[in-house]
Amino acid sequence: MKIKYLILALLPFSLMACQTVQNVADHVSAEVNNAAAKKLTDYRWTYQASTASKPLVLNFNNNQQLSIQTGCNGQGGTWKVEGGNTIVTSALVSTMMACSDDLMQQERLSADIFSEKKVPFQVSTADNQAILTVTDSKGQKHVFTGAKMTDSKLLTNYTWSYQSTETKKPIVLSFLDNNRLSVDTGCNRQNTSWKVENDVIVTGDLASTLMACEPTLMKQEQFAGDLLQKRQIPFEMNVSDLDQPTLVVRDTKGQAYTFVGKMTPEAKYQTEPKTVFLEIAPETKSCVGVAPQTCMQVREIKYDDKGIKTYADKDWSLYYGQIEGFEHNPNQRVIVRVKRFEVKNPAADQSSLADVLDMVVEQEVVKKP
Structure with missing residues (x-):
């Protein structure tokens, strides 16, 4: 009888020991899975x-x-x-x-x-x-x-836009590889230093151009300054959609603002660009690529050390495709600076080169006869 009571008395301890072993095994399994997931x-x-x-x-x-x-x-x-x-x-x-x-x-x-x-x-x-x-x-x-996948690299691979309902122009952030942050407020440009440290974006003093802006853009400029001026900025990133990731930053009161990312051409094409100057005619011409289409007319320009321009070829050439970021105006003759990227493994109907607008150098209104 005493042996029976002893077995019954020890039974809870046995069950507890089994439970403890199972808990340890579950914990070890979770740690192994977490370590593998982190990789x-x-x-x-x-x-x-x-x-x-x-x-x-x-x-x-x-x-x-x-x-x-x-x-x-x-x-x-x-x-x-x-x-x-x-x-x-x-x-x-x-x-x-x-x-x-x-x-x-x-x-x-x-x-x-x-x-x-x-x-x-x-x-x-x-x-x-x-x-x-x-x-x-x-x-x-x-x-x-x-x-x-580092926060710093993800930040530099995109430009980040926040569009307020009160303005027609967004705030655009560019985290540059030289640890400079460029801010386009819609009117003036701001810039400061930046780095990621202890899971926050650390910025320095902001410098700014001083153009006069309309009141709504002045207000937006002030907002950008308050958000980014010499702060440790809590942020979160969501890259589940690589074509349109989001960057959420918080102001000093904890209010969250969501910026939407657009991949930079350098990150997209993974090649170093060549700088090319193109003059673009106001008139377009019919052309045939994969199918009949309308092509711009362009000619390449070279500048010497004194800024004097010459034409690589004075004749106009048909431009198949589009210059990313450029909108053709039939009433303007323009000279643009483009970044020209080599496209790796282009499709059969795709050019091996991609041009991205860098800046408009000259523009002239052309009067129609």
């Missing part, structure tokens, strides 16, 4: 197939959202890590734009690998290069290369 969230992962004109890009966000850029459509879902080496995903949702055949094939590949799947994976580093290897349901391995 995924620390990088932006790129897969470049030889047959695709644009790369496949993965972002494993801290909010358990998976964002995939296929080169045309964007896909998204949820994700988590199980067992320290398996990515478990939900069914992917996608935008529905028509894409070229190579990108449609890449979109299907992405869905085959990541849509509602348990995906074995391994992360390794060699020569300071992060590598993510995933295995699809057929046992085929796919290798992604990683770019470190």
Whole structure:
């Protein structure tokens, strides 16, 4: 009888010991999964197939959202890590734009690998290069290369716009690689120093141009100064949509303001641009590319050390495509400075060069006869 009572007395301690062991095991498992997940969230992962004109890009966000850029459509879902080496995903949702055949094939590949799947994976580093290897349901391995996801790099890869309902022009922030912050308030330009430290943006004293502005823009300029002048600014970033990420910053009272990002051409094309000056005629001409269209007429200009311009070719050339950021005016002759980027792996109907407007150098109104 005493033995029976002793067993009953020890039973709760046995159950507690089992529970403790289970808790320890759960804690260890969670730590392993968290460590593996951090390896995924620390990088932006790129897969470049030889047959695709644009790369496949993965972002494993801290909010358990998976964002995939296929080169045309964007896909998204949820994700988590199980067992320290398996990515478990939900069914992917996608935008529905028509894409070229190579990108449609890449979109299907992405869905085959990541849509509602348990995906074995391994992360390794060699020569300071992060590598993510995933295995699809057929046992085929796919290798992604990683770019470190740092707040500073994400800030410099985009220009950030905040549009108040009270003005027609946005505030635009440019975090430059030389640790200068340029602020376009809609009228005057401000600039200061910046760095990311202890999860806040640290700014210095603001300097500003001193043009007279309309009252609403003067008020917006004052707002930008109050927000950015010599502060430690709490901020949050959401890059689940790489084409339009958001930057939320808070003022001294804790009020949040959301800036929307637009990728810089340097980040988009991943090449160093060449500076080119183009004169653009007011008249356009019919031309034939992939299909009949209307083309601008341009001629390249060279400037010497004294600022004297000469034409590389005095004859006008047809310009197929568009200059990003430039709007043609049939009543103006203009000279523009563009950044010319080399396009890696262009599609069959795409130019190998991309021009982005840097500034308008000259403009002249042309009277129609």
